[in-house]
Amino acid sequence: MEKILDIKDLRVSFHTYAGEVQSVRGISFHLNKGETLAVVGESGCGKTVTAKAIMRLLPEPMPAEIKEGSKIEFDGNSVLDMDEKDLRELRGADISMIFQDPMTSLNPTMTIGKQISESLIIHRGMSKDEAMKEAIKMLDLVNIPNADKRAYQYPHEFSGGMRQRAMIAIALACNPKILIADEPTTALDVTIQAQIMDLIGDLQEKLGTAVILVTHDLGVVADVADRIQVMYAGQIIERGNVDEIFYNPQHPYTWALLQSVPRLDTKNKDVLYALNGTPPDLIKPPVGCPFAARCEYCMGICREAMPEVTVVSDTHEVSCWLKHSMAPEIEVPKVLKRGEE
Ligand code: SF4
DSSP states (O other): OOEEEEEEEEEEEEEETTEEEEEEEEEEEEEETTOEEEEEOOTTSSHHHHHHHHTTOSOTTTTEEEOTTOEEEETTEEGGGOOHHHHHHIIIIIEEEEOSOHHHHSOTTSOHHHHHHHHHHHHHOOOHHHHHHHHHHHHHHTTOTTHHHHTTSOGGGSOHHHHHHHHHHHHHTTOOSEEEEESTTTTSOHHHHHHHHHHHHHHHHHHOOEEEEEESOGGGTTTTOSEEEEEETTEEEEEEEHHHHHHSOOSHHHHHHHHTSOOTTOOTTOOOOOOOSOOOOTTSOOSSOTTGGGOTTOOHHHHHSOOOEEEEETTEEEEOGGGSTTSOOOOOOGGGSTTOO
């Protein structure tokens, strides 16, 4: 498959009064054309910072700093070497982003149709009339009923789910090669969440857009993602395709995330798993495994040295000392075994 995005050794820090917070600590990954990659982890793990770094939306050079040696390549071009003009083109036409709360991204004083038209006029050189016609088509595509009338309404006249659909229409109007969706369903109720995820999946198939789906909730990615990478404390601790992460997870943190997802086969007496403790302070990241303080399988070596990357399959990698040949055998939590009741 052809790569559209290639990230190597990305390191991002924030300079604060308390010290340098190492939010993203040397991550490498790629995105193929037309695929959906889910980036999963709890808040503060670096997933949103990574997404914003890709679009150069961080407040650089202060307080955010993308460290020297980091590489972000979009379609073979270095994003870190782009000037303001290139970046405007990248953000408007090549990579689009949608956020958790559409109300903060939509302009309350402009009609939805006008907001969709804007980028078409700027980046596609359309006339106002052409752009409005296209905006109505886009609203129709994201299943907004009566799109021709809705296009002339303001964001406050839309429900939460419809606002998120309108955001998706704005993001996809210029047919970008990549859509970054940052917690796109967190602010919505469960049925609308499912509809929005289905919509993203459908549009991706129709338009061939590659998607990076950033979320804290592994439950929402099962049906839409091709691959999943799990982040913890600014690092990728496990990555694999959907089946590998859901049915053969290898890292205790991934186990914890999976055990905290509600399942239809959960019995009444089963209580959802809650992971205790907090992630490490990234001003002074631990020398060993960043998950050690919360891990029930922690061994002596875990606190002394960063776990090596173990290749589980061509598509599956994990960073955990439990995969070392000298590690003791442990029993994988039952809830994770395929097909088990
Ligand atoms: Fe737990 Fe050790 Fe594996 Fe880290 S390396 S996840 S502390 S077993």
